[in-house]
Amino acid sequence: MTAPARKVCMLGDFGVGKTSLVARYMRNTFSDTYLTTVGVKVDSKEVDLGEPGVLKLVVWDIAGRSVLDALNMSYLRGASGLLLVADGTREASLRTAIDLLLQSRSVLADAEAVLIINKLDLVERWEVGPSTLAGLRQTMPVIETSALSGDGVEQAFLELAKRLAR
Amino acid sequence: MSDFERLRHLLLADERDKLATAEQRIIELERVNRELAAQLPGLVRAAPAEPMSRALASPVAAALGNAVQRNRASIVDALFPVIGPIIRKAIAEALRGMMRDLNQVLEHGFSPRGMRWRIEAWRSGVPFAQIVLKHSLRYQIDHVFLIERDSGLVLHRESAPGLPDLDADAIAGMLTAIAQFVRDSVGGEGTESLEAVRIGEHLLWVLDGPRASLACFIRGVPPASLRVVLSDRLEQIHAQFPDAAGDTLDDESIARLGLSANLEPAALVAASSALGDADAGSRKRPSLWPLLLIGLAIVLALGWYFLHIARWNERVEALQAGLRAHPGFLLTAIDARPWRQLRVHGLLDADAEPLQPLLDRADLGEVQPSVEVAGYLSSDDAIVLKRARRLLDAPASVSLGVADGVLVVSGEAAGEWIDRRRTQAAWIAGVRAVDWQVLATADSPKIMPVARPASVSVDAQAAARDALHALVAEIEQASLSFSHDTVPLAASGDLLRHLATSLREAQSLAAVAGVRLHLAIHGCSDATGAAELNARLREQRAGWLRDNLRNAGVATELLDEATLVTAADATAAIRAAMLRVQVVEVTR
Numbered sequence: 001m002t003a004p005a006r007k008v009c010m011l012g013d014f015g016v017g018k019t020s021l022v023a024r025y026m027r028n029t030f031s032d033t034y035l036t037t038v039g040v041k042v043d044s045k046e047v048d049l050g051e052p053g054v055l056k057l058v059v060w061d062i063a064g065r066s067v068l069d070a071l072n073m074s075y076l077r078g079a080s081g082l083l084l085v086a087d088g089t090r091e092a093s094l095r096t097a098i099d100l101l102l103q104s105r106s107v108l109a110d111a112e113a114v115l116i117i118n119k120l121d122l123v124e125r126w127e128v129g130p131s132t133l134a135g136l137r138q139t140m141p142v143i144e145t146s147a148l149s150g151d152g153v154e155q156a157f158l159e160l161a162k163r164l165a166r
Numbered sequence: 167m168s169d170f171e172r173l174r175h176l177l178l179a180d181e182r183d184k185l186a187t188a189e190q191r192i193i194e195l196e197r198v199n200r201e202l203a204a205q206l207p208g209l210v211r212a213a214p215a216e217p218m219s220r221a222l223a224s225p226v227a228a229a230l231g232n233a234v235q236r237n238r239a240s241i242v243d244a245l246f247p248v249i250g251p252i253i254r255k256a257i258a259e260a261l262r263g264m265m266r267d268l269n270q271v272l273e274h275g276f277s278p279r280g281m282r283w284r285i286e287a288w289r290s291g292v293p294f295a296q297i298v299l300k301h302s303l304r305y306q307i308d309h310v311f312l313i314e315r316d317s318g319l320v321l322h323r324e325s326a327p328g329l330p331d332l333d334a335d336a337i338a339g340m341l342t343a344i345a346q347f348v349r350d351s352v353g354g355e356g357t358e359s360l361e362a363v364r365i366g367e368h369l370l371w372v373l374d375g376p377r378a379s380l381a382c383f384i385r386g387v388p389p390a391s392l393r394v395v396l397s398d399r400l401e402q403i404h405a406q407f408p409d410a411a412g413d414t415l416d417d418e419s420i421a422r423l424g425l426s427a428n429l430e431p432a433a434l435v436a437a438s439s440a441l442g443d444a445d446a447g448s449r450k451r452p453s454l455w456p457l458l459l460i461g462l463a464i465v466l467a468l469g470w471y472f473l474h475i476a477r478w479n480e481r482v483e484a485l486q487a488g489l490r491a492h493p494g495f496l497l498t499a500i501d502a503r504p505w506r507q508l509r510v511h512g513l514l515d516a517d518a519e520p521l522q523p524l525l526d527r528a529d530l531g532e533v534q535p536s537v538e539v540a541g542y543l544s545s546d547d548a549i550v551l552k553r554a555r556r557l558l559d560a561p562a563s564v565s566l567g568v569a570d571g572v573l574v575v576s577g578e579a580a581g582e583w584i585d586r587r588r589t590q591a592a593w594i595a596g597v598r599a600v601d602w603q604v605l606a607t608a609d610s611p612k613i614m615p616v617a618r619p620a621s622v623s624v625d626a627q628a629a630a631r632d633a634l635h636a637l638v639a640e641i642e643q644a645s646l647s648f649s650h651d652t653v654p655l656a657a658s659g660d661l662l663r664h665l666a667t668s669l670r671e672a673q674s675l676a677a678v679a680g681v682r683l684h685l686a687i688h689g690c691s692d693a694t695g696a697a698e699l700n701a702r703l704r705e706q707r708a709g710w711l712r713d714n715l716r717n718a719g720v721a722t723e724l725l726d727e728a729t730l731v732t733a734a735d736a737t738a739a740i741r742a743a744m745l746r747v748q749v750v751e752v753t754r
Contacts (some may be wrong), residue, residue, distance in 0.1 A: 006336050007317040029336040038347045042318070043341030058319060058335045060343065074346045078317025 003046055005056040006164045009076050011104065012085030013096040014064035017118040020147035021085065025157055039063045040075050047161040055161045059083070066096045068103045076104055081160045088144065089119055091127035099128040109145045112163040113140050116156050120146035224754050231729035263415040303385030312403065313379045318342030321378055322420055325431040341381060345372065375400045377407055382434075392438040399428050478504040478530075485528040485535075494518020496542065508535040515544035517552040543595045545571065550596035557594055558587045559636075564604055571598030581606040582626070586633040589671070590640065593664060630678035631749075637675060638747040641668050648741040651703065652710045662711075665745065666718030672747065673721060679749075685728035686746040687712050690738045697734070702733040711743040 010018050019032060019041075026043035034041040041061045046054050062075055084101050086094040094117070101113055115126060115136060123144075136142045141159050145152035234241050252345075287294040294316045308329055312322040318339040345360040363370040369384040373396050380400045384392075406423050420426060423497065427433060482502055494515035501509040514521070525535045544550070551568040560566055564577035574592055584606050591600045644665055647655045654662075669685075676683050685750060689708030690699040708730040716725050731746075738744075 005319045007319055027333060027336070030340060034340065034343075038340075038343055040340075040343045040347075042335050042336050042343060044335040044339075056335060058317075058339050060318075060339060069714045071347065071350045074350060075343060078314065078319070080317075121669070 003056045005044075005058050006080040006154040006161075007060065007078050008057050008081040008083060008160060008164075009060045009062055009079045009104075009108075010062055010083040010085060011051060011062055011068075011097065011100040012116075013066055013087070013090075013093040016064065016085045016087040016090070016093050016097075017147045018061055018064060018083075018085045019151055021083075021116065021118065021145065021156075022059060024147050024150055025154050026059060029163060035061065035063045039071060045157065048157060049158075049161055050164050052165040055165050057081075057161055057164075066099065067155055068100060073104075073107055075084060076107045081106055081164050082108065082111050083116060083156070083160060084113060085116045085118055086128070087119050088117045088126040088128045089122050091132075094128055094132070114160045114162060114163070115140055115142045116152075117144045118147055119149055120144045121148045188454045195303060233683070256429075257278060264656040289617065300494050305384055305388045305392075305435075307382060307384055307388075307392075307434055309334070309381075309383040310429045310431060310434065311341075311381040311383075312425065313338045315342075315374065315377055315379055322425045322429065324426065324431060338381065341370075342371070342379075342475055355618065359697055369394065373397055373400050375404045377404065380429075389438060391441040392434065393736045395434055395437045399434070402428065438615050449564065478502075479524060481528055482508065485525070485530075488524050488527075489521070492518070492521065492524060493546045494544040495521060495537060495539075496544070505531055505533060508533050510535060510537045510539075512537075512539050513542035514539040515542060515546075515549050517549050517556065518544065545596040547571070553596065554591065554594050557636075557640075558591060560587070562571070568597070572601055573597045573599070574603065576601075576603035578605045578607050581631075582629045586629075586636070593640065627679050630675045631681070634672055634675040634679050634681070637668055638749065641665060641672065641745055641747055644668075644710060645740070645742045645744045648707060648743070650741070652706050654710075662714055663718060666715055666720050669720045669724070669745075673724065676749070680752055682750045682752050683724060684748040684750050686731050686748065687728050688731045688735070688738070688744050688746060690740050690742045690744070691736060692741055700734065701732060702736070705730065707741075707743040708732055711745070 010022065012018050019035065021042070022028075022043055026045050029043055030041050032041065034099070040063065042054055042058060043061065044058045046056045048054050060075055060079070062072055065072070082101065082104060084097040086097040097115065104111070117133065119126075133142055133144075141163075143152050143156040143159060145156055147153065183660060191562045229353075283297045284294055285295045286292075288707075290297075307326060309323060309325045309332075311320050311334060313319070314321050318341070320338045323334045326458045348360050350626040359374045360372050362372065367385055369386075369388070371380075371382045371384065371388075371393065373380045373382075373393070378400070380396055380403075382392075382396055403425070405421055483502065483507075486497065486500060489495060489510065489512070495518055497510070498513065499511040501507070501511070508528075510521070510525070521537055521539075525537070528535065530737065547568040547570065550571065550573070551566060554566050554568065554573055558566065558575070560575070560577075561579050561583060564579045564583075567574040575587075575591060575595065579587075584604055588602055588604075590599075591597065644661055646658050646661055646665075649655055650660075672683060687709070689704035689706065691703045691707070693700070695703075712725050712728060712730065716722060
């Protein structure tokens with residue numbers, strides 16, 4: 001029996017480390033050049049959730065931008081989950097991630113969302129304060145990650161997979 | 167040292183030291199540079215390959231570009247040993263491909279298999295090229311993906327056995343993304359969608375349904391019927407698609423939809439092949455009636471044509487047989503175009519019956535036969551008999567007959583007639599021998615041709631005149647032919663002797679008839695050669711005949727009075743000499 005699959009879209013500002021996160025966690029079936037040409041790169045990963053079984057995440061890494069155009073909106077169609085990625089060292093990227101979440105709601109009203117604050121390895125330079133993070137955690141799961149060291153990366157995908165498996 | 171020098175030394179001591187140091191450094195740098203040029207190859211070799219090649223890539227490319235622009239000939243010369251083999255290899259590959267195609271064409275065109283395919287094409291009404299494609303196409307379906315249209319998730323997939331595993335979900339996702347990208351780039355949200363992608367021998371077909379798309383990864387050239395089969399399968403799936411299928415189909419749904427069986431690559435190929443055959447079979451077979459009618463018309467036309475030609479040939483052969491059997495006519499050729507034209511060529515004796523009645527009886531339809539004949543003397547017995555009758559003018563009491571060239575003259579006749587004709591009979595053309603069985607009647611005194619008495623009867627005189635005229639006619643018929651100049655033909659000796667005898671006899675008859683003879687000796691020439699030369703030739707030939715007649719015993723006075731006619735005569739353009747005899751009344 002094949003594992004059930006869920007489409008997950010990864011959104012975030014330019015340079016927040018989305019592609020690095022995917023590279024750290026996924027199979028890397030396709031080249032990164034698709035990001036600059038088609039504007040998206042698709043990859044997949046099977047996540048073992050234990051009791052519920054295995055869930056396959058098909059992750060659409062959408063090229064970084066602050067506003068979703070019509071093409072990006074079409075890429076979002078059919079997605080069950082969203083991975084919002086922000087750079088802890090750039091508070092503006094957090095605002096962009098929230099904006100993108102709000103924009104995507106017009107297409108994905110019920111999609112599960114997980115916020116990733118990346119670049120944990122540069123935590124001493126973070127502009128995003130703990131109070132902000134605490135406030136955000138009240139509305140959605142927030143996970144700090146480091147694409148460089150790999151800290152929190154698997155946890156972030158696992159968290160989304162668990163929510164999708166419900 | 168002067169004060170000035172000392173002052174300068176004190177003031178510029180530091181600068182001088184610096185200058186010396188700088189000079190020393192320049193000298194050192196120049197030395198290092200000189201040594202660096204020698205050490206550079208070794209340093210380049212010793213350097214790590216990757217950073218060195220990265221560092222050199224850009225300047226080397228720029229240098230190569232400059233070199234191509236400035237010194238193209240040197241670059242071409244340097245690359246020549248490389249370019250030659252590459253071109254030869256490309257040409258060899260192209261030729262191999264062409265030979266392969268040619269072999270395939272020949273194989274399909276003339277082999278038993280090709281003939282079988284031709285018959286199949288004729289029987290099924292399918293173009294031959296399509297039959298060849300049907301039998302020679304080799305394609306394989308590698309993967310079939312049933313993809314949820316919005317999410318791009320794979321609902322179900324089937325792959326041919328033995329292929330390496332692939333990330334179907336990622337591929338389906340990228341395919342969906344690219345299709346959306348293409349649609350967004352060229353057509354917006356219209357109904358247009360990506361239908362096919364081809365790279366080399368790999369082909370990707372995408373068939374869109376309302377909820378799911380079917381992506382078929384193919385190698386080779388598939389028939390059009392495969393797309394029909396795929397469309398059919400997609401419609402079947404949509405007809406039974408669960409309302410809430412979600413992003414994947416469970417095993418129960420897959421079994422209910424029969425996806426494994428319906429989308430299995432081998433099953434799709436088989437269904438496509440069956441559909442192609444059924445399509446060919448259901449195609450209306452072309453009616454044979456027009457072909458049969460055309461064939462019948464051709465057979466009838468050919469039959470009529472050959473019958474027509476056979477009838478013509480039969481009639482021409484009958485005419486030919488009639489012409490060959492016609493006495494006094496020698497058939498040389500017949501030019502015929504069936505039912506259009508007929509021309510008869512041959513030789514006709516003056517005493518022969520005319521050919522026209524024979525041609526009229528040939529029944530050649532609208533064709534009016536034309537005749538082209540030249541004169542000749544026939545040795546046919548019937549013609550020789552007619553000639554003898556005309557020349558001998560035999561009385562009713564004398565009967566003539568010719569058998570195998572022998573002229574038989576029998577009966578009774580006046581002695582005068584006998585005297586005149588007996589000699590003449592032997593000279594008739596075609597007469598080989600004369601069997602003379604004529605008895606002289608008692609009341610007819612025999613005329614003696616020579617030593618004619620001074621006074622002769624009127625009857626004898628008239629008879630002599632008649633004989634003379636006949637003899638003159640015969641003399642004038644004779645023509646002495648020359649091979650060239652004044653060299654006579656071999657047969658001319660006999661003719662000359664005969665002419666001399668006839669002239670002597672004519673003189674005798676003239677004496678009896680009371681007339682006198684005057685000769686005109688004609689010299690003739692053909693038109694070949696210069697006019698002056700021909701005139702001399704004519705004169706020489708006339709003189710030759712006169713001299714030789716004299717030698718043969720003809721009276722000198724007759725020849726001395728003779729007129730030599732040497733004028734050019736268009737009607738006698740032959741190499742010959744001949745006589746014209748004028749009978750002159752003697753006035754008393």
